[in-house]
Amino acid sequence: MLALIGVAACSPTFNWRELRPEDTPLEALMPCKPESATRPVPLLGAPIQLHMYSCETGGLTFAIAWAELAEAGQVRAALSQWQTASLAAIQVKPTDSERHENWAVKVAGAAEVQGVKAQGIDHLGQKLHSQMAYFWKDRKIYQAAIYGAKVDSTVSATFFDGLELP
Template sequence: MHRPFTAAVLGASLLLAACHPTFNWREVRADPAGLTVLLPCKPDEGARRVPFGDREVELRMLGCDAGGATFAVAYTDAGDAGQVVGALALWKAATLANMRAAGAPSEAAAEIKGADGWPAPVRVSAAGRRADGSAVTAQIVWFARGTRIFQAVMYADKPEPEAAETFFSGISLS
């Protein structure tokens, strides 16, 4: 007598689970930066002052967690055009050091709509360790527009190429 009911409940549960995708992609705008990004969940937003080279800057960030991965975009102002290349290199080195990147990360050109061609956007894939010592993989893109510099990152336990491609291809500057 209870078997048909149990089967119906199980079937309904599976059907409902199929209706809730792991990634619920949405377009999010960060208006002061002219940034539009496609995120798989409703983002948290924040800003704080952080040391950056020989000065302190306001770093703005928006991001969220979905499907066991963290998706985030951060940006700040390099101050002047002559500082952009050095600031991006500093940010890249700090990010890879912070995640204790193991081995040589792979690096390739990236395409970000509206980003400056120089310095060219770059995409890095790296494996490393979180602060708690657990393994993490990262897909990271650094890019610039004028004196604003940006970092888009996806951290996950294991590579998620489809989610990473959707995330990075959904970034644009206006």
């Protein structure tokens, strides 16, 4: 992970730092100092606590979120519902293959990972590109995402390659 920081550390806009959120084994790289929040969200018919770290820099928003489910058997259904809700938030339907696509992304230590790239509309009516990774381990589900008018491939690679569940 330190090699990634060294390669991407040249930019004053993206000041990469390690993030190790409490109550989860997740390790990540964030390009700016994140703020944290926790709030209940409806998932699988019941409210669960969603924990999030996010920050904005270089015209991009970076977010890492996670929740713990009551049963490990719920992870796929929960991640599918979370992905559908995330796409709806940027006005993209899961069936609209012209505005979103799957992409290959890896998270070391995750049981399963699904990457999604989407072109949507933000809350101000502006075009928005997003790259999202949904993954899980045990009963914890995760989302890592970048949102912005244009997502640079080097910045994206540094962010997503920095995700790890030891």
